[in-house]
Amino acid sequence: MPEVFELPEDNLFNVFNILLLENKHRLVKQLKKCYEPNVHGHKTWSSSFLLMDYFQTEQVLKRTSKVLELGCGWGAASIYCKKNGAEKVTGLDIDENVFPYLEVQAALNDVKIEELKRSYDKLTARQFNQFNLIIGADICFWDDLAVMLEKMVKRALNAGVKRIVLADPGRQPFLDLAERVSGFAKVSLREWYVCDPEYYDGYILDIRPAKAKAKAKAKAA
Numbered sequence: 001m002p003e004v005f006e007l008p009e010d011n012l013f014n015v016f017n018i019l020l021l022e023n024k025h026r027l028v029k030q031l032k033k034c035y036e037p038n039v040h041g042h043k044t045w046s047s048s049f050l051l052m053d054y055f056q057t058e059q060v061l062k063r064t065s066k067v068l069e070l071g072c073g074w075g076a077a078s079i080y081c082k083k084n085g086a087e088k089v090t091g092l093d094i095d096e097n098v099f100p101y102l103e104v105q106a107a108l109n110d111v112k113i114e115e116l117k118r119s120y121d122k123l124t125a126r127q128f129n130q131f132n133l134i135i136g137a138d139i140c141f142w143d144d145l146a147v148m149l150e151k152m153v154k155r156a157l158n159a160g161v162k163r164i165v166l167a168d169p170g171r172q173p174f175l176d177l178a179e180r181v182s183g184f185a186k187v188s189l190r191e192w193y194v195c196d197p198e199y200y201d202g203y204i205l206d207i208r209p210a211k212a213k214a215k216a217k218a219k220a221a
């Protein structure tokens, strides 16, 4: 059974041994006066907890993991990765207003997360080269995001990224993304649930490079 932690103050919660802010926490209320995220980055989304459970169960993280979190928002999954041994973690988001929330949560957990303000479609091969694991929670919620992320996955794998793990409640654009990526990469799409901080279920899409023949086909496409 998990260890019981005494929370240092109200309106925090502990999940997978990291501390996160509830929306009614006094610091969130203060941050909201100055920074208003505008692409749904206004809270920690529960797909982050699916990722944490998957990483723990499948022992995804290594001491050599260099992690890029796409659409990091308040950075819960990034913080989990850094707390659980990843060598380096960068949170990427198109919306700079999410980073102050990420910074407060990172400080609360005594970790450092690098920040990158960028859209998925603007990542270059040189940037992909700095990472061996790309992750993302609740980032594929519009049809055009599925198209953008499919192209990004292709470019990341061609640049040498070894693994991409995405979590989602199971929205249609995410399921479409899984289908499309399976045309050029090795894909596992699994239903997953988590009981911490409460019951939640969804899907984990785990993507790895295809074998050489299929990879050559993807490059030519």
Ligand SMILES: C[S@@+](CC[C@H](N)C(=O)[O-])C[C@H]1O[C@@H](n2cnc3c(N)ncnc32)[C@H](O)[C@@H]1O
Pocket: 038, 039, 040, 041, 042, 043, 044, 045, 046, 047, 048, 070, 071, 072, 073, 074, 075, 076, 092, 093, 094, 095, 098, 118, 119, 120, 121, 136, 137, 138, 139
């Ligand atoms: C639903 S929130 C999920 C946040 C976080 N992953 C979580 O689970 O709490 C989606 C995040 O993706 C970001 N986002 C949306 N479109 C993006 C894009 N094209 N490039 C980078 N980030 C994007 C938003 O700013 C937002 O922070």
